[in-house]
Amino acid sequence: MYRTTDILEHKQSPSAGGVGEAEYMVINVGPQHPATHGVLHLVITLNGETIINVEPHLGYIHRSIEKMCESLTYRQFIYTTSRMDYLSSHINNHCCAMSVEKALQIEIPERAKYIRVILDELTRLASHQLWWGAMAMDIGAITPFFYAFREREMINDIMEETCGARLTMNYMVPGGVMFDLHPNFQKRVKEFIAFFKSKIDEYDEILTGNVIFQNRVKGIGMLSKEDAISYGCTGPTARASGVSCDVRKLYPYELYNNIEFDEIINTGCDSFARYQVRMQEMKQSLKIVEQLIDNIPEGDFQAKTKAVLKLPKGEFYTRVETARGEFGVYIVSEGATTPYRIKFRSPGFSNLSALNHMAKGNKIGDLVAIMGTIDLVIPDIDR
Amino acid sequence: MFLKNYISEVAGAVKSLLKGMKLTGYYFTHRKEIITQHYPEIKPQLPERFRGEVVMLHDENNEHACTGCTACELACPNGTIKIITKFDITPEGKKKKAIDTFVYHLELCTMCNLCVDACPTGAITMAQNFEHSVFNRNDLTKKLNKPGSKVRAGVE
Numbered sequence: 001m002y003r004t005t006d007i008l009e010h011k012q013s014p015s016a017g018g019v020g021e022a023e024y025m026v027i028n029v030g031p032q033h034p035a036t037h038g039v040l041h042l043v044i045t046l047n048g049e050t051i052i053n054v055e056p057h058l059g060y061i062h063r064s065i066e067k068m069c070e071s072l073t074y075r076q077f078i079y080t081t082s083r084m085d086y087l088s089s090h091i092n093n094h095c096c097a098m099s100v101e102k103a104l105q106i107e108i109p110e111r112a113k114y115i116r117v118i119l120d121e122l123t124r125l126a127s128h129q130l131w132w133g134a135m136a137m138d139i140g141a142i143t144p145f146f147y148a149f150r151e152r153e154m155i156n157d158i159m160e161e162t163c164g165a166r167l168t169m170n171y172m173v174p175g176g177v178m179f180d181l182h183p184n185f186q187k188r189v190k191e192f193i194a195f196f197k198s199k200i201d202e203y204d205e206i207l208t209g210n211v212i213f214q215n216r217v218k219g220i221g222m223l224s225k226e227d228a229i230s231y232g233c234t235g236p237t238a239r240a241s242g243v244s245c246d247v248r249k250l251y252p253y254e255l256y257n258n259i260e261f262d263e264i265i266n267t268g269c270d271s272f273a274r275y276q277v278r279m280q281e282m283k284q285s286l287k288i289v290e291q292l293i294d295n296i297p298e299g300d301f302q303a304k305t306k307a308v309l310k311l312p313k314g315e316f317y318t319r320v321e322t323a324r325g326e327f328g329v330y331i332v333s334e335g336a337t338t339p340y341r342i343k344f345r346s347p348g349f350s351n352l353s354a355l356n357h358m359a360k361g362n363k364i365g366d367l368v369a370i371m372g373t374i375d376l377v378i379p380d381i382d383r
Numbered sequence: 384m385f386l387k388n389y390i391s392e393v394a395g396a397v398k399s400l401l402k403g404m405k406l407t408g409y410y411f412t413h414r415k416e417i418i419t420q421h422y423p424e425i426k427p428q429l430p431e432r433f434r435g436e437v438v439m440l441h442d443e444n445n446e447h448a449c450t451g452c453t454a455c456e457l458a459c460p461n462g463t464i465k466i467i468t469k470f471d472i473t474p475e476g477k478k479k480k481a482i483d484t485f486v487y488h489l490e491l492c493t494m495c496n497l498c499v500d501a502c503p504t505g506a507i508t509m510a511q512n513f514e515h516s517v518f519n520r521n522d523l524t525k526k527l528n529k530p531g532s533k534v535r536a537g538v539e
């Protein structure tokens with residue numbers, strides 16, 4: 001599926017290293033390749049083992065979610081976003097619910113805000129745990145995967161008990177949340193916090209300090225601050241290049257302006273910096289959950305809303321910080337019960353666009369490590 | 384100087400590897416830390432809110448609370464539910480809308496809970512069954528109101 005013109009261009013460009021014509025090789029990675037975590041198709045041009053060009057080909061799991069949303073009502077379209085970034089499904093749903101509330105000027109109860117933020121942070125933790133395990137596995141360490149899933153399972157169980165589903169919860173509805181918290185919720189979250197605190201150091205012990213791991217990620221996949229901005233990277237990928245872009249800090253929503261937490265910024269610019277940012281974000285998420293879990297106010301969990309939601313004519317944009325970066329929902333409404341047009345700004349798409357820049361000049365073995373540190377979720381990129 | 388650096392680097396590397404091995408060794412030798420669940424032999428305990436499939440609640444008199452209002456059909460994003468209504472004759476001789484068949488396409492359902500949320504009478508709910516594989520696709524199209532069932536008196 002490669003285009004010969006691409007290769008010819010590289011042959012002619014002086015930046016390609018000035019090597020002989022016959023030495024370029026084009027290989028396909030994916031769409032079904034275990035290292036791409038899903039169905040990402042990469043066309044890689046190689047000179048020996050050195051990467052000359054990485055070209056992502058999208059479309060393999062395109063489900064036209066944006067088009068589909070145009071025929072769904074404002075209550076129905078929320079569930080589709082769980083199918084985009086399935087590891088941050090709560091946060092995606094949150095963004096959609098919030099954009100509808102903003103457009104209709106619905107004031108949501110305080111209790112719903114607390115529930116939303118706690119569940120958001122638990123989702124972020126679960127997502128980072130899965131990333132940690134999966135990334136270690138990409139590099140060749142199988143054991144961390146099991147440790148990560150042990151802790152993630154506890155969060156999934158909490159979700160299952162309160163929301164009824166483990167991954168695609170559809171728990172956020174315009175006006176609040178779908179049901180009240182399960183009576184066991186607080187107890188189990190506290191158990192999880194205590195358990196995870198005793199285990200998070202094991203993560204460092206088994207992987208962070210490991211010499212093989214460090215050699216695989218240090219100084220690899222450099223992304224300078226300027227490049228991170230010009231590629232539109234967000235989330236931990238950009239914060240590891242020194243860009244301050246945490247939506248929770250810059251454009252606080254729900255309770256985030258009253259919560260004490262730090263935006264993690266690292267200026268290492270390499271794969272190891274991205275790794276460290278995510279590791280520290282887990283600790284920050286724990287801190288947020290700890291602050292809120294004891295103070296959930298009593299009261300309603302859902303504001304009264306009309307049975308049929310009609311957004312006023314206009315354009316509405318809302319953004320949140322998912323585990324991967326800035327997620328935005330842009331709704332154009334003509335005043336009907338369904339949106340005229342919906343655009344989702346997904347963090348994975350912009351982060352993937354920087355992959356070529358990061359991988360160029362590195363060895364092919366490092367490509368998987370770089371992809372691991374930008375934490376790609378393919379349905380989020382290709383929706 | 385070079386040699387000294389080299390040796391300390393190697394020593395540090397070996398130390399980091401041993402540290403990791405110590406942890407895996409700990410889990411290898413401690414049986415109580417094993418978290419494996421033997422799924423097909425031991426069925427998991429699912430919480431009562433778990434969404435496995437949509438079911439209609441029937442009481443001991445084979446009566447349900449569905450009035451055939453089609454609110455669930457309208458709430459469903461995928462066209463999973465099809466309500467076929469009929470007209471019953473009440474004792475007073477008036478015509479009354481009632482449900483004939485509640486068709487539920489399990490293969491289309493995304494378990495989003497919107498139908499259960501929309502139902503004004505609480506006639507449907509989510510069940511915990513999650514083992515849905517069948518050999519014939521048509522088996523996934525279900526009729527949720529039991530044969531001979533009728534709407535409970537007093538449910539409007």
Ligand code: SF4
Nearest residue numbers: 459492493495496498
């Ligand atoms: S759970 Fe969702 S998809 Fe399934 S029938 Fe109900 S509304 Fe439709």
Ligand code: SF4
Nearest residue numbers: 449450452453455502
């Ligand atoms: S199940 Fe509920 S919402 Fe659906 S038709 Fe029956 S009464 Fe109406």
